[in-house]
Amino acid sequence: MKSQYIINLSRITLVFIMLFLFPISAYSELSVEEIIKGRQAIFSKNYKTAKRVQALSSKGDFDKAKNLMLEMSENYKSLIKYFPDNTKEGFGTEALPSIWENKDEFNNLMTKASNNMIKLSEVIDQTDNVQGAIKSLMWSNCKACHSKFREEH
Numbered sequence: 001m002k003s004q005y006i007i008n009l010s011r012i013t014l015v016f017i018m019l020f021l022f023p024i025s026a027y028s029e030l031s032v033e034e035i036i037k038g039r040q041a042i043f044s045k046n047y048k049t050a051k052r053v054q055a056l057s058s059k060g061d062f063d064k065a066k067n068l069m070l071e072m073s074e075n076y077k078s079l080i081k082y083f084p085d086n087t088k089e090g091f092g093t094e095a096l097p098s099i100w101e102n103k104d105e106f107n108n109l110m111t112k113a114s115n116n117m118i119k120l121s122e123v124i125d126q127t128d129n130v131q132g133a134i135k136s137l138m139w140s141n142c143k144a145c146h147s148k149f150r151e152e153h
């Protein structure tokens with residue numbers, strides 16, 4: 001009876017360990033190419049979305065603009081995982097080595113860009129300077145990061 005109980009318990013434990021490990025191993029199975037192309041696709045999408053945010057806000061269509069701001073915020077958060085050590089070069093990456101030499105600073109800029117999009121969604125319909133808010137809370141973050149962490153293109 002007792003040994004049966006222990007076997008069941010260790011089976012359950014094993015299942016939990018596997019459930020815990022699975023997302024990590026599934027992620028690490030992405031190839032270097034998939035990770036680099038994946039992050040480039042997210043940046044490209046954010047660029048398109050940023051232009052729509054600008055256009056919608058300029059028209060005063062704040063509800064639609066806010067949804068897109070929050071989408072960009074999430075994208076920035078997910079981008080933090082797209083810079084593992086084995087993706088420093090290849091596949092046309094424009095990422096500079098300075099990213100991995102200053103990982104905390106890079107991640108902080110990404111988090112700041114994400115938080116600023118949330119802040120932008122909160123102030124956009126409250127401010128009398130829509131363009132100024134978009135510039136300081138959205139576009140300035142692109143530049144701050146690219147000037148140090150992305151190759152000239």
Ligand code: HEC
Pocket residue numbers: 036039040041043044046047050092093094095096106109110113138139141142143145146149150
């Ligand atoms: C915290 C850093 C950071 C922020 C913030 C950031 N970027 Fe980037 N961006 C990068 C890096 C690094 C790359 C290079 C990625 C690669 O090639 O592997 C990049 C690449 C790009 C690319 C090229 C993607 C491709 O297809 O190769 C575009 C477009 C882009 N960013 C637009 C933007 C825009 C627009 C913003 C702001 C709304 C922004 N980025 C904010 C770091 C950042």
